[in-house]
Amino acid sequence: MTSASVRVPARQQSIRASNLALAYRLVLDAPTPVSRAALAAATGMTRATAGALADALLAAGLVAEVAPPPASSAGRPATGLVPASTGWAGLGLEVNVDHLAACVVDLTGAVRHQVSIEGDQRGRGPGPVLADLAELANRAAADLAATGLHVAGAAVAVPGLVRSTSGRVLRAPNLDWQDVDVVADLTPRLPVTPLAPAVGNEADYAALAELAADRGLRDFLYVSGEIGVGAGVVFDRRLFTGSRGWAGEIGHVTVEPGGDACRCGARGCLETVAGLDALRAPTPDAAVRAGAGLGRAIAAAVNLYDLDTVVLGGAYAGRPDLEESVRAALTEHVVSAGWAPVAVRRSGLGGTAAAVGAATSVVHGIHADPAAWEARA
């Protein structure tokens, strides 16, 4: 085959793939079922082309056909397409310092399965932790069989630095993990073989879950308070990842110069005053110190990033006192606060936001490229 004869079909393929994605996006974003005629009108395609794309989405199990709504005008009512609530689903997994979690999200974005196990993972080493995680994943997949859902892919949230190209965990200070190949370890044990799981930072995935849960959000800082403290930064409804995927390391911003030693090796990091271990300390001023440190670090982030919204997640979601401290610190320390106050609120997502976000990221991958899923239907 000559290279010219390859290029032409490839281009045609890519036009069809892009039209299929466009049609799917319209169905996903529509508040009500979308008829084939409406699909043609909205895309400017012919009825025949739009109909063929609709059939392809149905055949791939990515949309479902529903009965027409009560007719509001004369004529034969059309059936409408909606995102499928059976078929493919995303599996989200989370390793955190004091819990493991698994979550399944379907193509409509609904959470269909969620389980977490409390328990300190420090000192266990990556092998046993990932074995437990794989067991959670397989239990979730088995539970799903009865509901008509099957796992399309998995994403794993970890509390550390991940190399985005390989999925290797370079460093998770609170787990004491260094250079752990999560992909190699989990791939053969997950219920999605032969697809390797994606691996990402837990606060980044939690920020994605927050974004999916609130269509009104646009630019925000999501701060995840666990044993470690991390942040996900979202601009224009997209994750901001920095030069190498490691943006948002708010837990290691210095808030107490010369303060307590941090697991990362430095002193006075935010984690040392506002991580869960510090928050649970029985000293009377633990909460005050945590609130002040958290406020200073978040004010630094807002001064540096110019964000208009802060969402407090993880353990912080249950702490109105910390929300107040952060609000006060922003008013005091953010130089633009007088012209554009920063909204502060607590997340409603609970402790497994990262697992939900990881599962959602798998679903978003399907949403963005439905053509890739036709062959697997």
Add this chain to the structure above:
Amino acid sequence: MTSASVRVPARQQSIRASNLALAYRLVLDAPTPVSRAALAAATGMTRATAGALADALLAAGLVAEVAPPPASSAGRPATGLVPASTGWAGLGLEVNVDHLAACVVDLTGAVRHQVSIEGDQRGRGPGPVLADLAELANRAAADLAATGLHVAGAAVAVPGLVRSTSGRVLRAPNLDWQDVDVVADLTPRLPVTPLAPAVGNEADYAALAELAADRGLRDFLYVSGEIGVGAGVVFDRRLFTGSRGWAGEIGHVTVEPGGDACRCGARGCLETVAGLDALRAPTPDAAVRAGAGLGRAIAAAVNLYDLDTVVLGGAYAGRPDLEESVRAALTEHVVSAGWAPVAVRRSGLGGTAAAVGAATSVVHGIHADPAAWEARA
């Protein structure tokens, strides 16, 4: 005129404008003069179309024609196009706390005129300061007349928060300016009437100057050390401005909790330990304190943004001791430092980087939309 008959010419106009910009970009980026034939080959346009675009750029004064290089092969050598070094130029102006500056940059990116006046601007009020700045601007324009350059537009760098939509200076704490309409004040007094000047943050403009001076830079934090301390953040060779244009306010990151009062109203801001006033203090530990504070604030920025390069500008450019302190702080506090060390260097641009960047931004505006400048030739 019907709307349909408007739309078609508008679209044709926009295709020509986009082709003109493409042809200009090729001439701007080429290391050697570009012949009309090379222009046609590189753009895929016909010789006639490429020739017409070349003629249009010449007529607009945006490129110049130069003699052919010594012929390396047989045949009649072609003349080549280069960016014009006469004609339009950008005027950059800077208000800072202890100096005013003006600068002219031509279409090749060369600085053709530069003047600054030292002197404390605090307490003078916006009116007299802007009157002095306008005088600098008019002197620059007059000096230019003999060189065949004329001012195409102006941009003003200020050490404060600017509302990007209106150019109003909302707050410049160190000048004690609040809500100053720089555009209304300067427009009638500048040598570029009827064009209103752009107004922006001084560190942002200085970062643009750094970017223009070093083609190897991609993602970096530029930190401007003046009486106030600011930063410009660049990702993918573009300025990162945040939600409202106020990103990079590193001067108000808290580095000494409960420390000295800052002009912004808070305590312990970076400016209070590493602004020029603090650096000039006769106390023996001023430099140590400044280096430690600067290091912590820059480490916070790198942890939050994940940047691989830091450039120290303004007064910091002359301080190797601060460079060392910053490097040490990054090694200690940046959680990813072990996997991807952060490069730290001092700017070579000198004290008027912001004025150079402001002038460069005007030139970039011409580079991006040459069609808009045809009528003004």
